[in-house]
Amino acid sequence: MLLYVHVPFCRRKCRYCAFYSVPLPPVGTRGFSVSRYVSALCAELALWGGRLGRVPVESVFFGGGTPSLLEPEQLGVVLDGVRRTFAVAPDAEISMEANPDSLHTPERARGYLDAGVNRISLGVQSLNDGMLTALGRLHRADAARTAFRAIREAGCRNLSLDLMWGLPGQTLDLWREDVRVALELGPDHISAYGLTLEPGTPLAEACGEDALPPEDVQCSMYLEGIRLFGEAGLRQYEISNYAREGFRCRHNLGYWEGREYLGLGPAATSTLGGERWTNPEGPEWLAQVAEGRTCSDREALDKETRTLECMMLRLRTVEGLPLEAYERLAGRPFTDDHGRFARRLCEAGLARLDNGRFRLTPEGMLVSNSILGDLFEEA
Template sequence: MSGGLALYVHIPFCESKCPYCDFNTYAGIEPLMPSYVSALAREIEQWGAWLDRPTLASVFFGGGTPSYLPPRDLRRLMETIRTAFDLPDSAEATLEANPGDCSADRLLAMRRAGFNRISIGVQSFDDAELAMLGRRHDAARAAEAVRGARGAGFENVSIDLMFGLPDQSVAAWERSVEQAIRLGTDHLSAYALTLEPGTPLEADVRLGSTSEPDPDLAAEMYLLAQTVLAGAGLQQYEISNWARQGRESTHNLAYWRSLPYLGVGPGAHSYLYATGALDAFGVRFANVNPPRVYIKRVNAWQANGPVDIEAIAPAAAIGHCEPVSRRDAMAETMMMGLRLNAGVADASFRERFGEGIAN
């Protein structure tokens, strides 16, 4: 795994579930936290042993709401990662955080746990939009969280914003983008709202109790963000991401460059280059979704070094596993790489596949 492995750590807990969210996340299962954290630490240890303690290029705690975990649990998990893997001091370590969890004390505890990058789920700096999205913070609290993260010593502060919302105006979107700039964010991710089937917000729109988003306005908002952010020194490097120079997300670049990554936790996805007897260019697999099933499976797993991933799937928490063919690996490399402004380098493509892109 030349260059290091990207490690994703899934934290499925939320204080409340947002009405637009269809991720593998849960509210109201806080009593499960202690046994979950223990199982997650065990899975990290097992993979570290099975992979022979590889070097990590990045760590990303996502969810869910990782900042909802008690700081002592975050510290425990980071210590487990450092023991099970080779985590250089220079490696990017990101924690996703809800502004409502970002008190000065908690931010300092997050930083001391070993995270050097924080991704704050602001979504909007407009109180009416935040209420519609079911967020548990207001615009003032969001701004305070961003300032607090800088004060706590985070080297890279990222903000998530959403556009294309019901009844959102272009002017309101511009105000949110400009507020992010005023707060000195290093990195900004801007996502258009997707009405996912089965979510409360999708049902509200379908039944007419909430306005349907206007796709033409969403396109206008996207173009506006490109102009305003570029003028403020945040360069677009991916379809939905902007950053100051040197502040791009190392972890997400691993996905877009089709580099190997390991996901731990329920529903977490992984992509590892092929090893052992697996006759493929890689293997893609995902853990089971339900946290209780995940805990049971992990606690029963003994990592005794079988020859390939498919062999351990029944014993580990893996719910789905499939080899990636050379043709699929080539297609995915192009598909993901073309999300980036830099595109796909012919030299790196040729190094991996033995032929250039033009062929």
């Protein structure tokens, strides 16, 4: 099983972000405070331990929000609870997302490593001050570089950077420069996401789609990223992810391979035992845990849903969809259901169907949302 822990606190919400987060409350706050959150998280862990037993856990991922706003000691308390509750593999990957404004000294980074974290994903987003201002990020490029070096100095041997492309006002040359500066730091892994303007976010309301780079420029940014990362030894393994040999994110690979996962914390989603559910937010989550309840609003995942999701997730990876995995879930060969559609994509240079796998080409990954939407409509 994969374990995801949602840490909802942020110093300030970024202008593009649609994930659930709340402002970091002052110390001593009586409402939804960090200390109440940590206590409730440990109680939720104990609740699930009583229901699931000591199930094996192969990875733990602290996402957010900004997990690096938790003190190392607080994160250590949670990880100790995880180890007491579940059978955590000796070589488990334990990841933590971090921001440069809250993790920028070797001492603080060493505290997280001592608590058990062995992989850190640093949310840089850009190494251009103008782009960072447009995104509403608190840090600047120099601070991002300082944070990266501090984490390395602390002894982190598995360090990832998050970057974004397709930003308002960003040119292809500016994106190339972002990539160049990021690669100079020597990360083991890079996640590079194209900006999506989520409805209701300040950035979407302020600029709109017309402010983004033209579609042909965005295409060039994506393909140029694949080339530049690859030349530096970071091979693409998923639509937006690149890694040196041995540094693929095992937790996220588990999602894309359709493994079961338990989500803890407010607004965290779980897919377990043929069902999916999402925890309530903030105070409702606190009340749910205090009453010893788990989320009651659950979706049963039937065979058709699981088969479609298997396709959607596997096609995000460069290895693509194993045809035997599809047939095992659906009870029918992939080509019986989607042969004509797959051939059209192959003829257009957007996919390949060979060696027992159906996979998207780089050009297909660029328009994967459209392709996957068409697959769901066809089904």
